Amino acid sequence: MTTTAGKRAPNWSDEQWQVRARTWVDEQLSRAGRRVTGPVEPRVRPWSLVWRLPTDAGPVWFKANNPGTVHEAVLIARLARSAPERVLTPIAVDADQGWSLLPDGGESLRDVLGRDADLTHWERALPGYAALQLATASQADELVALGVPDHRPEVLPALLAGLLDDRESLRIGDEDGLSPETYERLRAELPAYAERCRRLADLGIAATVQHDDLHDGNVFAGPTGYRYFDWGDASVAHPFGTLLVTLRSIRYATELSADDARLVRLRDCYLEAWTDRYDRRTLVEAADLAMNLGAVSRSLSWRRALDTTDPARAEYAEAVPGWLAELFADNPLQAGA
Known part of the structure; x- marks a missing residue:
């Protein structure tokens, strides 16, 4: 590596x-x-x-x-x-x-949910995060120039191709890596993945900062409102890619099914910030595409995080191939952790 x-x-x-x-x-x-x-x-x-x-x-x-x-x-x-x-x-x-x-940011949303597991806390937290994304959308190119990774839909296909060339990170054939069969299937999937990326880009929703690990442990819940932290996994990307980790983390914490109406409601609370620009059908299509494509972004962020000689990296190394294999999940919220 x-x-x-x-x-x-x-x-x-x-x-x-x-x-x-x-x-x-x-x-x-x-x-x-x-x-x-x-x-x-x-x-x-x-x-x-x-x-x-x-x-x-x-x-x-x-x-x-x-x-x-x-x-x-x-x-x-x-x-x-x-x-x-x-x-x-x-x-x-x-x-x-x-x-x-x-x-110090005070207590986290996880602390709050530990006392009161009501999902309305997330209904209040997600619009603020969406507002942050909208406020920084005009700075996307500047953020990339400053070194924030570029995961916009237009470049994701090339990033996936490069990731597939990194056989060491993918641990092909290892017990906790990609199987040779899954690897070849991913190779064959490249054209279809590129087509889905083109469709997402064509919907016209502006790229912006995307946290890529927004769960309840990365949100402060103070008396003045919600604040979002721990941006090491962040990239400039389609904003709705956020939903992959966020909704999945909520699902696991609450033991909901992947198609539970409460998760749909949270998705829609987040998407509400864009309803003055796009109709609901477009927003839902974009959200579905962004979550489906997001496994590549997660794999890439883990590869960057583990770009170190620290022996402790071995404890987390399976995350790179693990996320990439989830590209084939029928429902990204149904896939493994």
Whole structure:
């Protein structure tokens, strides 16, 4: 596997790296009139390192991304300017390093749903996310130029072809990889996939930022409204691709069937933001297409996230072929996790 953009993944356990990162954090907090008051609480994944740091004005969160998700820092800074009511405004970011320092966002939607599993919480959260997407649609080209991955329908067929050439990531023939039969079927599927992408693009709904991992653990639910975070999987894409992970995560959490009317209602709550521009039939067709095509986007985002020599990546490596195999699901909400 080739390291993203030729960058070398950082060694987060290296003492010199930690001193440099901590110095940056302390400098940024000092500029904001804050100081650390207790020990760091770390969390490390192959794609990122997160520190929770207590300060005299409440906890803050430092995040360092690997090369495959480094765009998150510049993206959250841009979103904070475009839709400040929908995301946390960072205390500081270093786009080149892929570092961000954020205030605490309070409890998550998952916390709220743990006390009250009423799906009306999602009915209120989804329109705000749609508004964020609409607010950034005019910046799609600029976001791609800043390094946010381009997953627009026009380029997805070429991305799928390139992914199929990466036999190492697809683990062809391995127990947790693609079977040779599924691999050949995917090869044969390329023309049909390209045709579906063309149809989605022809519907004319503007591409924008697409979170690609929007579940209840990535939404803050505070008294001032919902804010959306953890943008490491994000791309510039058809907006409705979001629905694949979001509706699937809701389905699993609530043990609903894939065709439950409550999921349809949530889909329609989200699509409502576009009804002043498109009729319902067009929106539903676009949503179905975007969810069907979205398995490729998920596979690509996992490949970027796992573009590291960290041995812990092996724990997640099956996600790349696993998502890609779901391209053949009759109902993407019915497929596996």
